[in-house]
Amino acid sequence: MQRRSVIAAATALPFSAPGLVSAQGFTPQNPECIAPAAPGGGFDITCRLTTRVLQETGISPVPIRTQNMPGGIGAVAINNINAQRRSDPNVIVAFSTGSWLNMAQGRFGRFGENDVRWIGAIGADYGVICVKRDSPFNNLQDLMNGFRQNVAGIPVGSSGAVGSQDWTKVALVARAAGQDPRRMRYVPFEGGGAAMAALLGGHIQVFPGDASEIRGQYEAREIKILAVLSPNRLPGVLADVPTAKEQGVNIEWPIVRGFYGPPQMPDAAYTWWVDAIRRLQAHPNWAEQRNAQGLFEFNMVGEEFSAFAKARTAEYRQLARDVGIVPAQ
Template sequence: MKNWFSRAVLTAATTLALTANAFAFEPEATECIAPAAAGGGWDFTCRQVGKVLQDLKLIKGTMQVTNLAGGGGGVAYSEVVAKRNDSNDLIVAASSSTSTRLAQGAYPGNTADQVRWIASIGADYGIIAVAKGSPINTLPELMEKIKADPKSVSIAGGSAVGGWDHLKVLIAAKKAGVEDVRKIKYVAFDGGGEAVTQLLAGSVQAFTGDASEAKGFVDSGDIKVIAVLAPERMSGDFAQFPTAREQGIDAIGANWRGFYAPGGMNDEAYNYWVDAVGKVYESPEWKQIMEQSGLAPLDKRGPDFDAFVKESITEIQTISREIGLVK
């Protein structure tokens, strides 16, 4: 009996100690780096999440937002790895652009393993669309035309060759069984709006972009969305459009938004930030921001988010290698 009692006391004490350690970290001077100038997606991510963290009293005072532009996020990434590696109060905004550049070696000397991936806070899912008068009505129809004669189909997007808009359509084509995705004609424009304008002018046959940038053209009835690159149908205005998966093409194209932390951040701080960003994601305040900004659900945290990012990098590397962007 005495031994049993002693073991019970020891177990209780251990549990209390573990619980205390789990909440031992309390952030002080919190900071979020937005790896671009003010006004962009990374800046939005830092400022909006920082505000909700403050509103929910998960941090003390206001979170400092530092805009550190350059190299498509590479300047900030190198700064964190080389100079801020042991900071426990620092988080950095990231997105699919981050994983794309890591996959293509655009951050020289840096890899995904040098930081700790915290969590996602939503996603802007990709779409593939045609003009309202196009005879093409489904994604398989578009892919069959590409297979039959790749030169007959030009697809416009708002990113450079090898950028995320380009890669989204290549992911779909690869899943559809297009043998040589290098033959796909992708035409790069300076932003999704210009790409859609060229679609409506008849200069190209299809458009690849994000749901948020296409919403205005959907509302006006100028374009016909033939596939949403989401795991399941979206809500709201896009609920009427089928996913690629529904049409037998298992392609997901999520422009995710989330955070990474310095690689040397200790476990207590890392667990704190994973939990805190998770609480932001679950809050009514964030749900409202998601609805207002067109973000769709994507809830990945801690190890799950780490695996998600690295799987994305591997997929992008494979496709980038096929089109000659990565050796």
């Protein structure tokens, strides 16, 4: 089991009794999961996987349909919820860690982490810092020493522009080395596949990616993973890769996937959705379904999760200010 740290200590989550649906006084009517992107992406999978298993296990007494609402990597969805469905008890919205980053950087307009009700997470991937197999960097301290010597002399590349999730992962490493992340030589690519090709081709030296996307190259011994950005070592093929914390660098980057509800969702509905996710996490069929999507266990719901989401967004906002992505206050 993946343990959580700092903001969220791991807890055992009980399996809820079926009678809670009626006891809470709420039963969903034509419920809907909004995926804030086109079909096929991470948000879409989050909705479709979760709603399917909720129905198959009987946790939800009715089908939950998925509505795709692309635009602004979640900006259209959060604006829709706040403008038109502020108290709707029958709608949830998929999010990821990238949503927190966008909130922190003001990319959702005037809406932020306090303009939704955070329901819970269904799982997480974790960031990794990778180099080519023949790289002179053998651990995270080697890379940090390289940054100290010449932060602009080590080409780094991944998907997304400056301020994106992948950029932020390595920016945290540069900052831990006492360097200004804005001075990094960062090359943006259209996706992780293009960035990995650039790493293997020697065009960049460092690739900050996700654990789920680099397993093939790691198993083929094409790359070294300097660190996983998780609270504990990951299971499976990456079990021998040390965490950043093991190497004295206090950095974690979980790519959390889960759901939020409208800001004025009634308490009875909020309790039902929170309990549904809790029961899903505890169901014996869930782990296999989650793992098949490259997600590791990350069990957190309700008020605990709300506090975690708000704290993480605040941390990302401060980082964005520190490196000049958003104006300092």
